[in-house]
Amino acid sequence: MDTINTLQEFMLHTKNIIYIIVVMVLLAMPAFWKFLTGGDDK
Amino acid sequence: MSQQAASDQNTLFTPFNVIAGIIVIMGLILSVIRFTKGLDATTNLSDYNPWGLWIGFDLLVGVALAAGGYVTSAAVYIFGMKRYHSAVRPAILTAFLGYALVVFALHYDLGRPLRLPYPFVVSQGTTSLLFEVGACVATYLTVLFIEFSPAAMEWLGLKKARSLVIKLTMVLTIFGVILSTLHQSSLGALFLIVPSKLHPLWYSSYLPIYFFVSSTIAGLSMVIFEGTLSHRYLHHKMDDAHLAQNEGVVLGFGKACAWVLAGYFMIKVIGVAADNNWHYLGTGYGAWFLVELLGFVALPAFLYAVGVRDKNTTLIRWTAAWTVLGIIVNRFNISMVAFNYHLPSSERYFPHWMEIGISVFIVTVGILVYRFICTRMPILYEHPDYEPH
Numbered sequence: 366m367d368t369i370n371t372l373q374e375f376m377l378h379t380k381n382i383i384y385i386i387v388v389m390v391l392l393a394m395p396a397f398w399k400f401l402t403g404g405d406d407k
Numbered sequence: 408m409s410q411q412a413a414s415d416q417n418t419l420f421t422p423f424n425v426i427a428g429i430i431v432i433m434g435l436i437l438s439v440i441r442f443t444k445g446l447d448a449t450t451n452l453s454d455y456n457p458w459g460l461w462i463g464f465d466l467l468v469g470v471a472l473a474a475g476g477y478v479t480s481a482a483v484y485i486f487g488m489k490r491y492h493s494a495v496r497p498a499i500l501t502a503f504l505g506y507a508l509v510v511f512a513l514h515y516d517l518g519r520p521l522r523l524p525y526p527f528v529v530s531q532g533t534t535s536l537l538f539e540v541g542a543c544v545a546t547y548l549t550v551l552f553i554e555f556s557p558a559a560m561e562w563l564g565l566k567k568a569r570s571l572v573i574k575l576t577m578v579l580t581i582f583g584v585i586l587s588t589l590h591q592s593s594l595g596a597l598f599l600i601v602p603s604k605l606h607p608l609w610y611s612s613y614l615p616i617y618f619f620v621s622s623t624i625a626g627l628s629m630v631i632f633e634g635t636l637s638h639r640y641l642h643h644k645m646d647d648a649h650l651a652q653n654e655g656v657v658l659g660f661g662k663a664c665a666w667v668l669a670g671y672f673m674i675k676v677i678g679v680a681a682d683n684n685w686h687y688l689g690t691g692y693g694a695w696f697l698v699e700l701l702g703f704v705a706l707p708a709f710l711y712a713v714g715v716r717d718k719n720t721t722l723i724r725w726t727a728a729w730t731v732l733g734i735i736v737n738r739f740n741i742s743m744v745a746f747n748y749h750l751p752s753s754e755r756y757f758p759h760w761m762e763i764g765i766s767v768f769i770v771t772v773g774i775l776v777y778r779f780i781c782t783r784m785p786i787l788y789e790h791p792d793y794e795p796h
Binding site for chain 1: 662665666669670673676677680681682683708712715716717718
């Protein structure tokens with residue numbers, strides 16, 4: 366989106382990015398948990 | 408002079424005691440100046456900057472770092488993690504002293520300190536966030552005092568009173584969690600009223616959530632940090648149970664802190680996205696924001712995780728100290744560095760040396776009282792006459 370003129374455009378733009386971030390979070394957090402608990406069997 | 412008296416005299420003048428004594432004497436002199444000459448003579452506060460170091464450090468940092476009390480007692484009594492029981496009393500004591508010193512420091516910051524009880528007895532501003540913070544801090548300080556009191560009662564031999572208070576443990580823990588959730592988040596919500604004064608990278612409608620989540624990080628890290636210092640300097644006061652549980656506390660709290668830090672990192676990034684503040688990251692303030700986010704949130708999350716994986720308690724202890732510093736940086740940024748960011752440098756706030764002196768004095772008083780209590784009361788060991796609760 367080149368310019369943001371209305372609240373609708375602002376919300377659409379920011380929500381789009383947040384949804385992408387949340388997908389990344391959903392992938393990253395289990396991986397981090399796996400890394401964090403990797404030493405539990407030691 | 409007997410040999411014992413000579414020995415006492417020798418131990419009294421340790422480097423720590425001498426430095427602490429000098430700081431306390433200087434603090435008392437500064438206190439006299441503060442309360443006789445007023446705020447103008449001792450602070451750089453102004454109409455632009457009515458809140459300075461005494462709010463940014465003594466109150467915001469003090470309350471955050473005292474969060475170990477509710478975090479630890481909730482883990483042990485509500486979630487049943489009895490393996491961390493040895494950490495409860497030191498954490499409760501730290502929290503009690505932390506909140507007591509917050510109220511103590513408020514007397515310096517308020518223009519008319521004798522009116523501190525006014526919100527409760529004269530003019531109830533029940534729609535004000537500050538009223539809510541004041542009410543919660545006052546109530547929670549009382550709760551912490553009662554939670555701490557069994558240690559003092561064991562020391563004084565008040566068995567009946569002690570058994571009565573012990574029965575209230577669960578109720579007090581629940582009170583503590585509720586009150587902390589309320590006022591830790593409300594401290595962040597206080598800054599929602601200044602969207603034009605606080606830099607957009609730090610201003611967010613999520614500020615209450617940031618403050619609450621970061622308070623649990625501060626609490627967990629502070630328990631590890633304070634436990635490390637106690638282990639080093641008050642080792643002789645610890646019983647076998649405390650020494651045996653210590654490593655488990657460090658590993659368990661380090662693991663929890665890594666996980667919460669990772670979540671905190673995520674919601675901070677989402678906060679930047681929600682306000683579309685990406686373009687500020689290329690500025691000077693953006694660089695400092697990234698230092699805070701990457702250096703004091705992402706880095707300790709990773710280091711805690713590595714420490715837990717490798718069972719490297721030394722790494723976890725150093726990371727806890729780094730995280731505590733990160734909380735201080737965060738609260739300083741919000742209350743001072745990024746606050747009034749649009750003002751010319753001549754109008755910006757930098758604390759007066761007497762403000763710094765008073766803050767150092769208050770921290771020193773806290774350390775001295777903590778040591779006084781730990782060397783006398785059963786904080787780091789179980790009293791032999793009582794069953795652990």
